[in-house]
Amino acid sequence: MEHSPVTTNPLIIMMINMTVVFIVLVSLMFLIKLIHMVDPTKEPEKPAQSDEEEPLVAVKSEPLPAPEPTPVVEQGVSPEIIAAISAAISAYGFAGQVKAVRIINHEGTPWRASAKFNNLQRK
């Protein structure tokens, strides 16, 4: 049922509406915090430990790592290219050792090249 508006004063309408919007969204904020509090699946927060309280742990001497295997490199690939590839991989944040370097056959359709590129992007 329609009724006449309570007020037509724009300032009062603005004040009332902004107050309601803030109250509703602040209430939602508290509801979100409540949901987080009662969440049974959340991981328990780790208590912050000061350096003084840190228990002393005996330091075990770790065995030396095995020498990294040299990459299998196809004929025709210079050591400079291997170094550049390794540097690029490392720059992307991968710390692993390069296992093998092969020359990709560029023959084929653009679709094949596109598929390879797509595959690389997914990786």
Place this chain on the structure above:
Amino acid sequence: MEALNAFSVSLQAVWNDSGFSAFTMGNGIMILVGLVLLYMAFVKEFEPLLLGPIAFGCILANFPNTGFFGEEMNVMKAINYGITYEIFPPLIFLGIGAMTDFSPLLARPSTLLLGAAAQIGVFVALGGAMVVGFNVHEAAAIGIIGGADGPTSIYLSTKLAPHLLGAIAVAAYSYMSLVPMIQPPIMKLMTTQAEREIVMKELRQVTKFERVVFPIVATIFISLLLPPIAALLGCLMLGNLFRESGVTDRLSDTAQNALINIVTIFLGTGTGMTMNAESFLRTDTLLIIGLGLVAFMGGTAGGLIFGKIMCKLTGGEINPLIGSAGVSAVPMAARVSQLVGMKSKPGNYLLMHAMGPNVAGVIGTAVAAGTMLAMLK
């Protein structure tokens, strides 16, 4: 002779029934407006998904003698019912809900305040509209353009000022598509270089429990408080529940793809169909477009001011640029925050942080609409 007579009478009847016989200058202007909007949608790519159907609907609405809104039922009349009876906006919200990730908001709930602050534009435009002579119902419908939320604008204007629907919808969607042009100058004007360079802390992980419980709790709370927007908010949260539950992938997929696409076509075309010459070619339309811009700029400024306040209160943890994303327009407003942030400091990724106020803005605009409906309807 008789055959010639019959031929002449038939030709006369065809001419009388044709659109040419009743075509007015107004129809011609509106068809041109439709063509300009089509150009903007398909060539300039300004919200093409919505502006395209709106523009074509505008052209269709200005053919005389089509009988689209006559006594007999037809597809255009059925589409118009979807708008008149407020069916399409909640269905669009269902799809938006299925596409929305509330995690940034749940991880940092304080960003809800930015979504609330950005609603100031709605009420600034409301005041402005009343000053220039619109009545309170029309002013409320015009003001909601500042929320930058198309479905809510259509929903509210259908209820409060149906005769202004065409102008309001066009203004709302035009400004939504112009977010990357309207917001950055205001953002740069209202923030300092140091504020724009603030790098925000990474957000915490949000559990599935939180993501599933939030839409249910929010629906119960808001629908009980503001029943006039229960359909809008309910559909938004239902769509989100489909997405987050993890067991309704088919429903989520339908809501965020097939359903929203179908409804977008109908909503756009139906909105365009309201743009006939008689209701659109008025000085009011220009005023609405001007006030819409004021509303939009006011909303952006409101979000930024509150962002600055939060920045001060948190000791510089919040980048005020995310405040401008409080004007719904998901996710474009958040992307603008990200772009302006990146320009100030390359490598400063604000997108995730801006998504919080952005989705809060959707809720905020719906709440503002609900409050106005409760007060004025």
